[in-house]
Amino acid sequence: MSKTATKTPVAVPAQQTPAPTVSVGFKARRRRPAMAALGVALIAAGGLGGFLAYQETGHRTPVLAVAQAVQAGDTIKDADLVVASVALDPALKPVPSTDRAKIVGKRAAAALVPGALLTEGQVTDRALVRPGEQLVGIGLKPAQLPASRLSPGDTVFVVSTPSEAARAAQSTGQKTTVPKSPPTVQARVVRVGDKAANTGDVVVDVAVPAASGPSLAAQAATGDVALTLDAGGAS
Numbered sequence: 306m307s308k309t310a311t312k313t314p315v316a317v318p319a320q321q322t323p324a325p326t327v328s329v330g331f332k333a334r335r336r337r338p339a340m341a342a343l344g345v346a347l348i349a350a351g352g353l354g355g356f357l358a359y360q361e362t363g364h365r366t367p368v369l370a371v372a373q374a375v376q377a378g379d380t381i382k383d384a385d386l387v388v389a390s391v392a393l394d395p396a397l398k399p400v401p402s403t404d405r406a407k408i409v410g411k412r413a414a415a416a417l418v419p420g421a422l423l424t425e426g427q428v429t430d431r432a433l434v435r436p437g438e439q440l441v442g443i444g445l446k447p448a449q450l451p452a453s454r455l456s457p458g459d460t461v462f463v464v465s466t467p468s469e470a471a472r473a474a475q476s477t478g479q480k481t482t483v484p485k486s487p488p489t490v491q492a493r494v495v496r497v498g499d500k501a502a503n504t505g506d507v508v509v510d511v512a513v514p515a516a517s518g519p520s521l522a523a524q525a526a527t528g529d530v531a532l533t534l535d536a537g538g539a540s
Contacts, residue, residue, distance in 0.1 A: 371421050375413045377456075381428065413429075434495065439512070439519075441492075441525060442508050442511075446505070450531065451532065461511065464532070
């Protein structure tokens, strides 16, 4: 009798399904839209920053500027002013255009140059001739005043000079009364006129004590005066 061998079944391992793989190219394609969106956002942010910076630096303010020359002491007229739009520097303090009505009618405290911005320090509502003073205009030749430019507010001395007759008497030996120290009158420059083109003569308006006004005006009419500038400067 034959024996039949019993075969033990061998377990076959279950077939494993391989995990799906994602190609590198697919991952790159998925990243590209995100990177593009980030780039657009950065560009937009940079553009916004640049626009805000432009708005800040490009902001312009309407202010008053000088349209035509105004001499110190003259009344400022509406035609003397013009509106200019400028980007203001914190160090500058020009008069805003909204104050135009307040400026018209005031006096120029200093000479106003066309094209310059107008500042509050250049205008005044005070009379340049003070109480107890008189204004005297003196016509002077170049040799009768200093070569240094005179400015409103300068303290000067009006010196009486010998007349032509006195100089002629001195040259002929005749006796004449010529003081060793010529009379002088202290004055304050109010305005310096323009020089005459052909002669260089200039008229200087000076404020002097009222008691000295008439005699100085009479002396100035003869042309026998000269101006000296006080070393102390403006009064």
